Amino acid sequence: MSSLAVIERxxxxxxxxxxxxxxxxxxxxxxxxxxxxxxxxxKLKTFFTSPGIKSEIKANLLKETLDKGxxxxxxxxxxxxxxxxxxxxxxxxxxxxxxxxxxxxKSQGIKKGKIILAKELNEIEIAKLTxxxxxxxxxxxxxxxxxxxxxxxxIYLEIEGVVYExxxxxxxxxxxxxxxx
Numbered sequence: 312m313s314s315l316a317v318i319e320r321x322x323x324x325x326x327x328x329x330x331x332x333x334x335x336x337x338x339x340x341x342x343x344x345x346x347x348x349x350x351x352x353x354k355l356k357t358f359f360t361s362p363g364i365k366s367e368i369k370a371n372l373l374k375e376t377l378d379k380g381x382x383x384x385x386x387x388x389x390x391x392x393x394x395x396x397x398x399x400x401x402x403x404x405x406x407x408x409x410x411x412x413x414x415x416x417k418s419q420g421i422k423k424g425k426i427i428l429a430k431e432l433n434e435i436e437i438a439k440l441t442x443x444x445x446x447x448x449x450x451x452x453x454x455x456x457x458x459x460x461x462x463x464x465x466i467y468l469e470i471e472g473v474v475y476e477x478x479x480x481x482x483x484x485x486x487x488x489x490x491x492x
Contacts, residue, residue, distance in 0.1 A: 322410035341386045346408035359401040370394040421451040424470035429462035
């Protein structure tokens with residue numbers, strides 16, 4: 312079973328515990344903070360990916376970090392369980408944050424998507440555009456925005472694997488195919 316599939320199972324259980332104890336927001340924030348530390352700290356990466364360092368030493372450092380960091384008992388128990396079952400590696404904090412957040416979004420009826428535009432937008436414009444698209448589609452959206460000047464003009468919108476694309480580049484390619492017959 313892949314690492315992601317395993318982490319999804321563990322994260323689902325953590326999410327269920329968090330829902331039952333009304334701590335979803337807190338645990339989501341804890342997982343995101345821990346993921347940030349693990350992705351940004353090169354020394355931590357070297358430590359946890361080093362085959363010369365025993366698993367017990369890695370487990371102790373993780374436990375110490377979680378205890379001193381003021382993390383909830385649910386988050387601490389989650390990572391202790393992963394360590395005990397030899398399911399912890401350097402990518403686990405990041406994967407845990409992502410999968411937990413996906414369960415959170417699903418529970419809130421929010422769909423994730425990506426929007427690529429040929430126009431640069433500021434945060435306010437992105438929020439307004441996201442709200443307008445959400446209202447038109449009839450569900451809440453969390454869109455990741457990307458500016459792509461090569462589009463020339465238009466939009467690329469992907470929501471949970473469904474793509475809507477309308478841009479000048481695409482229209483020119485269609486026109487070229489039509490002209491060639």
